[in-house]
Amino acid sequence: MKIPGLSFSLKRAVGVTKIKQKVSKRTGVPTTKHGLERKVGGAVLKGVKKLFS
Numbered sequence: 001m002k003i004p005g006l007s008f009s010l011k012r013a014v015g016v017t018k019i020k021q022k023v024s025k026r027t028g029v030p031t032t033k034h035g036l037e038r039k040v041g042g043a044v045l046k047g048v049k050k051l052f053s
Contacts, residue, residue, distance in 0.1 A: 020031045
C-alpha cells in the first residue's frame with residue numbers, strides 16, 4: 001500500500017543521483033537514455049549539415 005505524497009528512493013538516499021548529476025554537469029554528457037539520444041542525434045545532424053553545406 002502506497003502512502004500519497006511519500007516516496008522513498010534507495011538511489012537518492014545513497015547519493016547515486018547526486019553523483020550522476022555532478023558528472024553530467026562537468027562532462028556535458030547526459031546520463032539519461034533520452035538525453036544521450038538527443039545529444040548524439042544533434043551531433044549527427046550537425047555533421048550531415050556540414051557535409052552538404
